[in-house]
Amino acid sequence: MNNPGIRRAAESEWGLLYRRARARLRARGAAALTLTVVSSCLVLLFAAVDEFPSGAAFVSRIGVVRATEPWDVALLRFPVSIFVPAIHLPCWTAVFLVVLAFGTAELTLGPWRTLAVGYTCSLVGTCYARFGVSRPPGHLLHLPAAFAQVRDTGPSAAVAGLGLLVAWRFGARWTALGVVLLTAATTAVDPELAGYEHMAALVTAALLLLADGVARRPAARGAHGSAAVAPRPR
Numbered sequence: 001m002n003n004p005g006i007r008r009a010a011e012s013e014w015g016l017l018y019r020r021a022r023a024r025l026r027a028r029g030a031a032a033l034t035l036t037v038v039s040s041c042l043v044l045l046f047a048a049v050d051e052f053p054s055g056a057a058f059v060s061r062i063g064v065v066r067a068t069e070p071w072d073v074a075l076l077r078f079p080v081s082i083f084v085p086a087i088h089l090p091c092w093t094a095v096f097l098v099v100l101a102f103g104t105a106e107l108t109l110g111p112w113r114t115l116a117v118g119y120t121c122s123l124v125g126t127c128y129a130r131f132g133v134s135r136p137p138g139h140l141l142h143l144p145a146a147f148a149q150v151r152d153t154g155p156s157a158a159v160a161g162l163g164l165l166v167a168w169r170f171g172a173r174w175t176a177l178g179v180v181l182l183t184a185a186t187t188a189v190d191p192e193l194a195g196y197e198h199m200a201a202l203v204t205a206a207l208l209l210l211a212d213g214v215a216r217r218p219a220a221r222g223a224h225g226s227a228a229v230a231p232r233p234r
Helices: 004-049 053-063 071-081 091-108 111-134 145-149 156-169 173-189 193-229
Strands: none
Touching: 004 053, 004 091, 004 111, 004 173, 053 071, 071 111, 091 111, 091 156, 111 145, 111 156, 111 193, 156 173, 156 193, 173 193
């Protein structure tokens, strides 16, 4: 990158995120991406099994969620559903999104936080689908009744939530804005259930960022106060 202006812009946008990811990759090597590799393999596995009639029935029993199903069934299937590619999303697109979003998140947040954020954003999307279809027409959060029969699977809600949270948390503000605008535009142009769940995931990620900022504030004030009262060296 020979253009100084482009270099400065890239450093300003992605510098902190890049340094954090590079440090973790250097420290742990390939093990730093264990969650990403396992998640990608699960997506490929379920996509392959789903191609066969008997396999599709098996995948449906353990990992396909619909808003019409009882809560206990949906919650039991939910942990697997995030790795079952959505019908409208090609398998390799799902894998690419997992590698991009989960990989970046795992290298910056760590595997457990990545998993927690991804599942939280996906679960809120799934809950919103159930809530929305049960609201009457005219309600602010109403969703069409036909959405109740839609197969609710795939990692895309987790990808949207992780994309926003990681970008904003590590200073890539324009990237975070791009994630929000792209998701909103896609949902407006093609108002499918997945798009509404993605919007719910973005709201969840924003609330997690807000909670993280509130939690960090007292610690930052404490550190600042300690520095202010520390005796000066003679």
